[in-house]
Amino acid sequence: MDSKTILKNYYSRLAKESFIKSLMWGLLIGFSMLLISAAVCWFVAFKGIWLCIVLFAVATAGATPILYYKVFKPTVKKTAKRTDALGLEERLLTMTELEGDNSYIAKRQKEDALAALKKVSSKLIKFAIPVHLIVTLAIVAVFGTGMTTAAALREVEEEVKPQYSISYRIQGSGSIQGEVSQEVEEGESTIPVMAMPDEHWVFVGWSDGYADPYRLDTEISDDIEVYALFEEMDQPENLDEDPNDNDGEGEGELGEGEGNPFQLPDEKPGDENEDEKEGGGAYEDKNQIIDGETYYGDSNFDNAYDDAMDDLSGDNDMSDDLKGIIQDYYDTIAK
Numbered sequence: 001m002d003s004k005t006i007l008k009n010y011y012s013r014l015a016k017e018s019f020i021k022s023l024m025w026g027l028l029i030g031f032s033m034l035l036i037s038a039a040v041c042w043f044v045a046f047k048g049i050w051l052c053i054v055l056f057a058v059a060t061a062g063a064t065p066i067l068y069y070k071v072f073k074p075t076v077k078k079t080a081k082r083t084d085a086l087g088l089e090e091r092l093l094t095m096t097e098l099e100g101d102n103s104y105i106a107k108r109q110k111e112d113a114l115a116a117l118k119k120v121s122s123k124l125i126k127f128a129i130p131v132h133l134i135v136t137l138a139i140v141a142v143f144g145t146g147m148t149t150a151a152a153l154r155e156v157e158e159e160v161k162p163q164y165s166i167s168y169r170i171q172g173s174g175s176i177q178g179e180v181s182q183e184v185e186e187g188e189s190t191i192p193v194m195a196m197p198d199e200h201w202v203f204v205g206w207s208d209g210y211a212d213p214y215r216l217d218t219e220i221s222d223d224i225e226v227y228a229l230f231e232e233m234d235q236p237e238n239l240d241e242d243p244n245d246n247d248g249e250g251e252g253e254l255g256e257g258e259g260n261p262f263q264l265p266d267e268k269p270g271d272e273n274e275d276e277k278e279g280g281g282a283y284e285d286k287n288q289i290i291d292g293e294t295y296y297g298d299s300n301f302d303n304a305y306d307d308a309m310d311d312l313s314g315d316n317d318m319s320d321d322l323k324g325i326i327q328d329y330y331d332t333i334a335k
Helices: 008-043 049-072 076-084 091-097 104-117 131-160 298-314 320-333
Strands: 163-171 174-177 181-185 193-197 201-206 224-232
Touching: 008 049, 008 076, 008 131, 049 131, 076 091, 091 104, 163 174, 174 224, 193 201, 193 224, 193 320, 298 320
Parallel strands: 163 224
Antiparallel strands: 163 181, 174 193, 201 224
16 A cells, blocks of 8 residues: 555645635735726726626636645645654654665554554644735735725716706807807816807896806706896997988078077087096997996906906916907907
8 A cells, every 4th residue: 555545534634725725825816906907997987897807706716726736736745744743753754755665674664654643533634824824815805805896886876977968058149159068977067168249249147147258067966058148238329410400391490509409519429528427328439338337448448458368367277268268258349
């Protein structure tokens, strides 16, 4: 009877231990692949959590048999050595080394080893699993499954995240620079738009009460449909018409002088002294009326324009495209 047959039960015991070690190392490699792949999917928002699971399974299934047959598989000598640790004082190891020797001494040594082996059971061999392997596997497994769960939840959240329709419309005569129809996910912001009035029209606000022509809606939580409201500006009367020209009726009945109510004064109302003006609506070469009361021409507009350009040049957070839109807006309302 050879040594392998004699140590069969003990060999099987050690083979189980070796398989457990191989499996644990294989799982360690698999969970490491799971952790790395799940982290990549989470950071780049890749919707492929299934790929992480496949990598985990392939790494574990591939590494386990390789480690068993190349690293941990027991041999007859290893089995004899582990069995001798039960108190056999290297009897079995010596027996394996003398296998094939038919001398009297070798036979007596074998008989002594077999007699000693009957006193110990294979179950007395305890599985020797390194503590550091158990701790490392537990840590990597927790982080790997946690990262995979986070990536999966993000993928599900992105799939079910609602989108809202944003519409910007026009009431009056003008235009909107930017995307007038947008689809925005919940909690996100829209692409900015700018309301631009046509000539002789003025922007007065948005239909929801927002007054600034530049509009950026943030933290979207519902559909939005708003109108940019434009009103036509009051135009000065044509003073080139002669009030004395009354289609010929009563021609010559009233002469020039103080008694003629249709006689135009020598000076235009715009030539009056500044102290005699009565507010908005007064005639000027560059007359602009915003609200029917406030004069918005000459130096008033120039000062406002200069202030706006200074603000734009000093605003480092605003994009060049948006600055161009605002400048175009002021150029449009200039007269």
